[in-house]
Amino acid sequence: xxxxxxxxxxxxEALAGGHDHAGIRAALRQAGWxxxxxxxxxxxxxxxxxxxxxxxxxxxxxxxxxxLYALLMIALVLLCFHVVRLGFQVxxxxxxxxxxxxxxxxxxxxxxxxAIIAFLPLFVLLDHRLARRIGGVEQQRRSQGRRIFASITxxxxxxxxxxxxxxxxxxxxxxxxxxxxxxxxxxxxxVGLLVAACYREDLDG
Numbered sequence: 001x002x003x004x005x006x007x008x009x010x011x012x013e014a015l016a017g018g019h020d021h022a023g024i025r026a027a028l029r030q031a032g033w034x035x036x037x038x039x040x041x042x043x044x045x046x047x048x049x050x051x052x053x054x055x056x057x058x059x060x061x062x063x064x065x066x067x068l069y070a071l072l073m074i075a076l077v078l079l080c081f082h083v084v085r086l087g088f089q090v091x092x093x094x095x096x097x098x099x100x101x102x103x104x105x106x107x108x109x110x111x112x113x114x115a116i117i118a119f120l121p122l123f124v125l126l127d128h129r130l131a132r133r134i135g136g137v138e139q140q141r142r143s144q145g146r147r148i149f150a151s152i153t154x155x156x157x158x159x160x161x162x163x164x165x166x167x168x169x170x171x172x173x174x175x176x177x178x179x180x181x182x183x184x185x186x187x188x189x190x191v192g193l194l195v196a197a198c199y200r201e202d203l204d205g
Contacts, residue, residue: 007033007041015045062145068130069149075123076153078115080191086112087187095180150202157196164188 007028014024021042028038089109130146168185171177 007037008044011041011045065130065145068126069145072123072126072130073149073153075119075126076195079119079123080195082112082115082119084188084191086116088184091180091183091187095183146202150199153199154196157192161189161192161196164192 010028011024014027024042025038028041029035033041086109089112164185168177168182171181171185
């Protein structure tokens with residue numbers, strides 16, 4: 001029997017014997033178990049109020065759900081990329097910069113618009129379908145696929161924001177922070193903040 005199974009059985013039998021969580025935690029801590037192991041074992045059971053200890057739902061992994069979240073992540077990355085790319089082109093057209101003068105890349109703008117039109121409905125449909133499939137907030141928190149997706153998404157957004165801030169500060173110190181570059185940095189920062197804000201709550205488990 002694995003150590004985790006022994007710990008889980010001990011907690012179940014202790015709760016069935018009428019011991020409270022505080023006493024169980026103290027006994028396990030005295031026996032040398034670590035706090036994460038104790039928390040995982042104790043939180044896996046709920047006192048039954050006259051019934052045997054009731055197991056709490058555990059995090060789960062679904063292969064189909066993981067595939068859908070992978071597709072959702074690809075759609076999100078491509079959507080953000082083309083939104084930023086299109087925004088850059090709009091900024092370049094709106095804010096003149098003699099050092100970067102050149103004809104507008106209309107083909108690139110049309111391609112970004114086409115990509116946004118294609119990927120935005122896909123992203124919304126997948127996000128809505130996964131939210132409906134998972135159900136309530138508690139079930140969403142038990143979804144390992146959603147937590148992994150949220151973790152990677154927020155981490156990527158944080159790295160993009162850090163890189164954006166570094167680029168803006170470096171350009172300012174070098175004297176190269178033009179209005180056009182400042183607007184581009186602001187756009188990247190805004191997109192990164194929106195993405196991080198949308199999935200920050202899904203990190204809580």
